[in-house]
Amino acid sequence: MIENSISLYYRRGNSDKVYNILFESNHGAHPYSVTAEYGRRGSVLRQQLKYLGSSRALAQGYYDEVLAEKTGKGYVVSIGVRHESIIPAVFIPLGFKASKKKTKTKRKPSKPEKPQQQERSITLGDL
Numbered sequence: 001m002i003e004n005s006i007s008l009y010y011r012r013g014n015s016d017k018v019y020n021i022l023f024e025s026n027h028g029a030h031p032y033s034v035t036a037e038y039g040r041r042g043s044v045l046r047q048q049l050k051y052l053g054s055s056r057a058l059a060q061g062y063y064d065e066v067l068a069e070k071t072g073k074g075y076v077v078s079i080g081v082r083h084e085s086i087i088p089a090v091f092i093p094l095g096f097k098a099s100k101k102k103t104k105t106k107r108k109p110s111k112p113e114k115p116q117q118q119e120r121s122i123t124l125g126d127l
Contacts, residue, residue, distance in 0.1 A: 001025055006067060008075035009041070016041045019070050023063045025056075032059035036066060 004023040011017075020037040034051040051062040071077070 004063065007078040008067075008070050009078055010073070010075045012074065017075075018045065019075055020045070021050075021063060021066050021070075023059060030054060032056050034059050034062040034066065 001024065002022055003025050006021050008019040008021075009017065010019070018037075018039060018041050022033075022035045022037070024033050024035070025031055026033070030052045031054060032051070033049065033053075036048045036050055037045040038048070039045040050066055051059050053059065
């Protein structure tokens with residue numbers, strides 16, 4: 001049974017990563033486990049067992065440690081996400097205002113101006 005889970009994401013430059021942390025309790029010799037799932041958003045996530053043992057306090061400690069490590073590296077908590085959905089929500093900071101994206105319009109090259117004809121006076125001798 002999942003006791004606690006959190007979904008994090010990291011998006012900078014070309015990076016778009018997801019990191020899920022699961023704290024589970026089961027019946028058996030090792031009732032507590034902490035598992036991490038991570039990878040690029042939209043890809044199959046890899047799994048890594050962080051803790052497997054009989055101490056709830058140690059499992060909670062590993063969970064908190066991994067969470068602190070990832071948030072310290074710039075990962076942000078996805079709000080409103082349950083682990084079962086695995087689809088991270090979009091995090092929008094309070095006070096965020098969307099800016100209008102300026103698009104560059106292609107300008108047509110300007111046509112060279114026609115040279116102005118210079119007025120010249122003609123005398124009868126020029127003819």
